[in-house]
Amino acid sequence: MADLTEEPLSSEQLVDGALLKAHRDEVELPDGEASVREWIDHPGASAIVPFFEDGTTCLVRQFRYPPRRTFLEVPAGKLDTPDEDPEEVAARELEEETGWRAGSLHPIGAAYPCIGYSNEIIYVFAATALARGEQNLADGEFVEVVSMDLDEAIRRARTGALKDMKTITALLYAEQFRSDR
């Protein structure tokens, strides 16, 4: 396997926004040439697939401003810092977005949504032993909770009806988790 590593030479912060932190780095390529990489620094996120006893899961419908459309998504939320425990974030975000509290959270995978220009990683959990908690949406967060058979959600991921890659990936992991149990 060839060494494909790019080494940072210098870094400049382009944007220090409320959400977006963007950088422009000069890097040394594997052949010794210099190049420029522009990238988003992201603390990571957790996403959750709820497993209810009756075979259903729940998704959330949200408007997403960058693509200007609504999506059906697995519940998810950002870590406050890269050091935060992804499982704690999963527990918090699940309850805040859906009003369901997880008795158990099982790590079922982790993957990167956007490796070309972001370091974001999304940790995926299966939530079981669910009990009623309290929905508590953040300011400016508008969410509809949608109950669906897990089989139907997986079918929609596979056939292209669900359009968000973290949701597609999380449901694939959920299918594997269910078959391994």
Added chain:
Amino acid sequence: MADLTEEPLSSEQLVDGALLKAHRDEVELPDGEASVREWIDHPGASAIVPFFEDGTTCLVRQFRYPPRRTFLEVPAGKLDTPDEDPEEVAARELEEETGWRAGSLHPIGAAYPCIGYSNEIIYVFAATALARGEQNLADGEFVEVVSMDLDEAIRRARTGALKDMKTITALLYAEQFRSDR
């Protein structure tokens, strides 16, 4: 279904980089309140799953600077403009990255990698009737082509060994395409 739409009130470009175009918009939320959305404007991309007659596919190994690691990925590349034909981009990027030319390209899905802060959409194609063409990497692009049984690639997507969400999504679509043929 509630109207969850957010309407733009004003927009400011934060970064006009070689790759990254970042904006900060003021928006009106569904409840009439104002808020701010920071987002990346992206022209979209095409990703390709090659189907060879012997049941193999090929992936590319690349170092990705934002997460600072190498990934095994499906071949993929950006549209030059949002109006470019995704199928033409798929044909071009497949040959440039892997040296294989597609006799046929079949659209098998499209999804969004990063809806929280980017409008990027990735169009996924299955490539069949493959013939030798000419690899032609862009300046600063370092890629290793890796041949693998398609079944093994799908297994790795499912079990978490592949870490790039566009690759996981593309292989799920490829599995569905193969079973529908």
